[in-house]
Amino acid sequence: MKIFKGIAFATVTALMLSACGGSSNSGDAVVSEEKEAAEAGATAVVYTPTDDSQVTWIGSKPTGKHNGYIPVSEGELFVEDGNITSGSFTMNITGLDVLDLENDPNDDEDMYDKLTGHLMSPDFFAADSFPTATFEITEVKEFDPSTMSVEVKDQFETEYTPESAKEFMVENPTHWVSGNLTMRGTTKNVAFPAHVNKEGDKLTAKAKFNIDRTDWGLMYGDEASVADKAKDKFxxxxxxxxIDLTATPAEEVAEVQ
Structure with missing residues (x-):
């Protein structure tokens, strides 16, 4: 089913698709300067993300990795004739959770608090100054595998090297998605493949991609500044x-609440 027409929708982080134009130093997705947002038509129906919508993340270092999520706190997607035409959503940075520590009974609660506190600090998200991040749709078009070119980033090999964009990407993508991701006061346009679907009044969008965190000013432990990576100090x-997004008509959400 054709879900998106003439738009794009992109998160977190900086990724893969040379066919979409632009590039980032991450060698994964297309990251470019901010672009003009798509506009809703006069007959568009408003869809609202459900409470379980979220953006997930996996952060890695040579000696281990952590994973968690950032909840989607609000947003609007505009749909016409079964196609998304524009929209945006907001992520609540202060609601960030670290799942591997929260769910591991062998980990000390102090470790969980220490890591979440560090992620909220100026070393990473600077949540006191930037408590939210936003994603604003700029374009979405149907997926054409013949135009896809994935450049695999050359990374320092350890047991915990992050999965490449090619390994990590969502299965059976249906669309190219792009949008303006604003995080820590910096806005970049990102583009990536996504699987989108609409069944009845339920709209879902799923994507998995890589970003270079330093594109948004998250510089702590920057591997580029490490003179000797063998020391594993980065x-x-x-x-x-x-991205795991589910949306339903706004009226329906209002009735449930």
């Missing part, structure tokens, strides 16, 4: 990002 700049 955090990989590549972050594995996932």
């Amino acid at each position: 955090i990989y700049n590549t972050v594995n990002v996932g």
Whole structure:
């Protein structure tokens, strides 16, 4: 089913698709300067993300990795004739959770608090100054595998090297998605493949891609500044990002609440 027409929708993090134009130093997805947002038509129906919508993340260093999610707190997607034509959503950075520590009974609660506190600090998200991140749709078009070119980033090999964009990407993508991701006061346009589907009044969008966190100013432990990587004293700049979004007509959400 054709879900998106003439738009794009992109998150977290910086990724793969040379066919979409532009590039990032991550060697994964297309990251470019901010672009004009798509506009909703007069007959568009508003869809609202459900409470379980979220953006997932995996951060890695040579000696281990952590994973978690950032909840989607609000948003609007505009749909016409079964196609998304524009929209945006907001991520609540202060609601970030670290799942591997929260769910591991062998980990000390202090470790969980220490890591979440560090991620909220100016070393990473600077949540006191930037408590939210946003994604604003600029274009979505049907997926054409013949135009896809994935450049695999050359990374320092360890047991915990982040999965490449090619390994990590969503299965059976249906669309190319792009949009303006604003995080920590910096806006970049990102593009990536996604699987989108509409069944009845339920709209879903799933994507998995990589970003270079330093494109948005998250510089702590920047691997590019490490003179001797054999010392393992760095955090990989590549972050594995996932979008798991479900939306229903706004009136329906209002009735449930």
